[in-house]
Amino acid sequence: MALDRIQLANFRNHEASRLDGARAFNLLIGANGAGKTNLLEALSLFAPGRGLRRAQLSEMARDDNATQGFAIGADLVSGQTPVRLGTAVRPDRPGRRLVQASGAPLPAARLSEWLSVSWLTPAMDRLFTDSAGPRRRFLDRMALAVHPEHAAESSRYDRALRERNRLLSREDRPDPAWLDALEREMADAGAAVCAGRTELVGMLSDMLAQLPDAPFARPGLAITPQSPADPTALARLWREGRGADRAAGRTLAGPHRDDLRVTMAATGRAASECSTGEQKALLIAIILAHAELAAGSRPLVLLLDEVAAHLDPLRREALFERLERSGAQVWMTGTERDPFAAIRRVAAVWEVEKGALLTPG
Numbered sequence: 001m002a003l004d005r006i007q008l009a010n011f012r013n014h015e016a017s018r019l020d021g022a023r024a025f026n027l028l029i030g031a032n033g034a035g036k037t038n039l040l041e042a043l044s045l046f047a048p049g050r051g052l053r054r055a056q057l058s059e060m061a062r063d064d065n066a067t068q069g070f071a072i073g074a075d076l077v078s079g080q081t082p083v084r085l086g087t088a089v090r091p092d093r094p095g096r097r098l099v100q101a102s103g104a105p106l107p108a109a110r111l112s113e114w115l116s117v118s119w120l121t122p123a124m125d126r127l128f129t130d131s132a133g134p135r136r137r138f139l140d141r142m143a144l145a146v147h148p149e150h151a152a153e154s155s156r157y158d159r160a161l162r163e164r165n166r167l168l169s170r171e172d173r174p175d176p177a178w179l180d181a182l183e184r185e186m187a188d189a190g191a192a193v194c195a196g197r198t199e200l201v202g203m204l205s206d207m208l209a210q211l212p213d214a215p216f217a218r219p220g221l222a223i224t225p226q227s228p229a230d231p232t233a234l235a236r237l238w239r240e241g242r243g244a245d246r247a248a249g250r251t252l253a254g255p256h257r258d259d260l261r262v263t264m265a266a267t268g269r270a271a272s273e274c275s276t277g278e279q280k281a282l283l284i285a286i287i288l289a290h291a292e293l294a295a296g297s298r299p300l301v302l303l304l305d306e307v308a309a310h311l312d313p314l315r316r317e318a319l320f321e322r323l324e325r326s327g328a329q330v331w332m333t334g335t336e337r338d339p340f341a342a343i344r345r346v347a348a349v350w351e352v353e354k355g356a357l358l359t360p361g
Helices: 036-044 063-068 108-113 122-126 132-143 150-170 176-209 231-240 242-248 276-294 313-326
Strands: 003-011 014-019 025-029 070-076 083-089 098-101 116-120 219-224 259-264 300-304 329-334 347-353
Touching: 003 036, 014 036, 025 036, 036 116, 036 300, 036 329, 108 150, 116 276, 122 132, 122 276, 132 150, 132 176, 132 259, 150 176, 150 242, 176 219, 176 231, 176 276, 219 276, 231 242, 259 276, 276 300, 276 313, 300 313
Parallel strands: 025 329, 025 347, 116 300, 300 329
Antiparallel strands: 003 014, 003 070, 070 083, 083 098, 219 259
């Protein structure tokens, strides 16, 4: 068990929704536009960052209550005493998301110390053909399972990077001492980020190497170009690159430019060159390997949006078996129940209609 007694107030099309009686498998069934993905997005906010849609906070509030903010609460059930997690946007602070654990304020970056949250959405079908940014965020989100502090180090690096870019683009003669200080900050945080990514890819690769090529294609993983996981080397890289960076108005090299390279292990072909079905299978294989890797360290919540409908029966059966072995709490959406027949007996099921929930059945 991971999350239960989930409550949403004024979130997207949910005015006041509550889910009690969650299980290891949880199904949200309803027509397109009913509010199923909105529920997954709410749960994704129990991870650092902007959630599975990467939306602005102002977009998440219910349209007719946009000035009232929104609130999401859930019990994290992983021991004897549940921890009540909450995240909200208050009307008087519309641009800031507040987070609490059992009533005590908590920095959003520290949510990863309590649980791991991962997701797979239809929008991620473009992951291998998109720019490097989404793949980097995907990699960093998975790295939280290995290093919960990864989110805080990423935030620290991004803040220093933005300030360095500001100086390079707006100052005629940036203060070298100030640049030195920013680059030291970036180097310390960036080296930690690089180390976390490298360790994750190594662990995932070891796990994937033990798996067969069917029914899901086995991926090969690498980070390219890999920045050095050494603070001294990173600081030197930026110090020597100040001239080129000033000309460009931005920092041209570093962890923020790294990419996750995925290939089909059996052929060595880049994922971007594979068919749509092959890309989906590669992505699912990575998600499943990560779920098994993360099992046992902290509660793991997997949010799988419309994943079963696009798989043949053989792959659906394999998916459900692997999910059960992972020990994760799984939330899946669908427009009908038939694709979930194999797990219907053990799953909690909610019908979702126009932002309202029916009793699980």
